[in-house]
Amino acid sequence: MSEEKKLTLGLFYCQHTPESSELDRQSLEEKYGKSIRLFPVPCSGRIEPIHFLRALEELTDVAYVITCPEGECQYFEGNLWAKKRVQRTKEIIESIGLGGDRIGIVMNSKENPRSLAVLADEIMENIIHLKPSPVLNPYR
Amino acid sequence: MPAKYMIHTQTAPNRFKPFTKSGIIAWTEGCLGCRACVKKQCVYRVYINRGLDTKQMIDSIDNQCMNCLRCVQGCPMELIHKSINPEYAALGDSHWTPDIIAQLWDQAETGKIPVSGSGYSGPFSGPGFDSMWTDMSEIVRPTRDGIHGREYISTGIDLGGTPRHLTFTDSGDLESDQALLVNIPLPIILRIPFFGSCGKDIIKGWAMAARGLGTFLALPNEMIKGELVDFKENLIPIISPGQHCSGDGLEGVRLVEVPWEKNCKDISQKIKQAHPSVLISCRTPLVRGVEERVLSIVDSGVSIVCLEGSSWGQSMDDNSIFLKDIIRSIHLALVENGMRDEVTILASGGLAMAEHVAKSIICGADGVVIDFPILIALECRMCGRCTKGLPCPVEIDQAEPSWVASRVINLLGAWHNQLLEVMGAMGIRDVRRLRGEAGRAIFFEDLDRNTFGSLGKIGEGYELE
Ligand code: SF4
Ligand code: SF4
Numbered sequence: 001m002s003e004e005k006k007l008t009l010g011l012f013y014c015q016h017t018p019e020s021s022e023l024d025r026q027s028l029e030e031k032y033g034k035s036i037r038l039f040p041v042p043c044s045g046r047i048e049p050i051h052f053l054r055a056l057e058e059l060t061d062v063a064y065v066i067t068c069p070e071g072e073c074q075y076f077e078g079n080l081w082a083k084k085r086v087q088r089t090k091e092i093i094e095s096i097g098l099g100g101d102r103i104g105i106v107m108n109s110k111e112n113p114r115s116l117a118v119l120a121d122e123i124m125e126n127i128i129h130l131k132p133s134p135v136l137n138p139y140r
Numbered sequence: 141m142p143a144k145y146m147i148h149t150q151t152a153p154n155r156f157k158p159f160t161k162s163g164i165i166a167w168t169e170g171c172l173g174c175r176a177c178v179k180k181q182c183v184y185r186v187y188i189n190r191g192l193d194t195k196q197m198i199d200s201i202d203n204q205c206m207n208c209l210r211c212v213q214g215c216p217m218e219l220i221h222k223s224i225n226p227e228y229a230a231l232g233d234s235h236w237t238p239d240i241i242a243q244l245w246d247q248a249e250t251g252k253i254p255v256s257g258s259g260y261s262g263p264f265s266g267p268g269f270d271s272m273w274t275d276m277s278e279i280v281r282p283t284r285d286g287i288h289g290r291e292y293i294s295t296g297i298d299l300g301g302t303p304r305h306l307t308f309t310d311s312g313d314l315e316s317d318q319a320l321l322v323n324i325p326l327p328i329i330l331r332i333p334f335f336g337s338c339g340k341d342i343i344k345g346w347a348m349a350a351r352g353l354g355t356f357l358a359l360p361n362e363m364i365k366g367e368l369v370d371f372k373e374n375l376i377p378i379i380s381p382g383q384h385c386s387g388d389g390l391e392g393v394r395l396v397e398v399p400w401e402k403n404c405k406d407i408s409q410k411i412k413q414a415h416p417s418v419l420i421s422c423r424t425p426l427v428r429g430v431e432e433r434v435l436s437i438v439d440s441g442v443s444i445v446c447l448e449g450s451s452w453g454q455s456m457d458d459n460s461i462f463l464k465d466i467i468r469s470i471h472l473a474l475v476e477n478g479m480r481d482e483v484t485i486l487a488s489g490g491l492a493m494a495e496h497v498a499k500s501i502i503c504g505a506d507g508v509v510i511d512f513p514i515l516i517a518l519e520c521r522m523c524g525r526c527t528k529g530l531p532c533p534v535e536i537d538q539a540e541p542s543w544v545a546s547r548v549i550n551l552l553g554a555w556h557n558q559l560l561e562v563m564g565a566m567g568i569r570d571v572r573r574l575r576g577e578a579g580r581a582i583f584f585e586d587l588d589r590n591t592f593g594s595l596g597k598i599g600e601g602y603e604l605e
Contacts, residue, residue: 010197012197015226022230025230026524039197040230042223042224042226043223045167046163046165051197055194057194059197075221075223077167078167084169
């Protein structure tokens, strides 16, 4: 009997996310084990559709990006571009029948900034109902 | 004259893409579609050859970019930015800095001295070894034969002590015991680091490197079994504190390390009795009053003392005291007591760069013992995941012994060349003559005191204008 496969999440997060130091990242790895892959990025706008698509193909069942609050991006509009790109990627994967909810974006809020750990928990909660991805390379 | 010591290096490619200091952020939104786009003009064809390493989600535009900033400055819509790569900034800690780690990776891959471009943009002084500047007066008079060519510069040291004086019989024969010495061609000994995701193959690779370099690898005695037994001649078994050792199983080794503890003299005696030709090295942590302890160790007849500083190059019980200061005071205490040549002093703890080797020797050590650099040579990121039971991000334990050996040989090849550069520039032709040459270096603290000391202290509430 093979063990039931755990859903995996590839999480890109802006380096300015509160409490997202290397140690915080490792605490999350300890908590979620192989179910999470974390990638700090200099700016959420750095992530392009190709990053999401390759992540779904080679790394994880679901891919999300965490951005700074609107208007707070160090590079002015990075998080707005990230939003558009997530939308575009959703359309692409829906068109191949994969379900757009495998891709997501979470914008932190200015009034109530949440830490990386809290955001990761929320995302995990959000995706729990999803099934393992049929396109994920089993030999990765 | 013995044959010239050379370390033959050969590129040993990284198994994982290394993190680079900076990354490119290039928006496509707002692009005017210029015919002569700056991205097409990149001389390194960074944008044209763009690819993604999915294993680590590393974009090749970061790794291939040479930071000329041409594209950043040239885009009329300012759509291209350069940023610090957060993965790079998260490497290591305040001592094992990302820059040091990245340089060690590079040296282990290529075997070449790191070159950071023209000019030096860093600070001129810092804590620890960074507050030492070596005399490079001979750099203006390069040797005719070139330090890497026919010029003979020796980096070999003798491990062991020489007797204070010789005694002869009436008939003129030598009465005193012959000095027991082991020569290594490089003043660097390897030691297994106290953490790291390293299995049997890694240790075998390190032993192969120690043999290839003609030096030693120090590792706990109980680890020497199986295939490692063949490498005994280049291994230093470390007797664990409290471990009973009567010398069994030490056949074929040339050097043994015993920790400083109450009964270490007894252990040394027992080993000596069982194996008279084995040299004993006593490891002592650098703590307050260590000078007295070193004198007593030497007095008891131990001929090698290994000083163990913290992993950040400081004293074990006071992080305001740096390795360089303790080595100096121990060296001077031995000189004052007329015992300096009776012992070989090895310094260890936090030695992270080739210059630390030369600087430790200038402060008074004979040689050094390095630990984490041989792990970082294997692409370790000093992340500490292996200490928490998390998987190693660079799967170090999967590495082949031959690759491990090549990486470490490359690293030490680059360090050896840097040592030659420093000695060549100082006009010193033998590393044994570099020992304790503190007069050939400037210490920032001394300079500061001599220049500004007479001005007194700034009173509280005042500021320098
Ligand atoms: S900064 Fe220079 S090397 Fe880097 S991508 Fe731009 S043009 Fe190419
Ligand atoms: S990379 Fe991290 S987990 Fe791997 S050996 Fe180095 S410190 Fe340990």
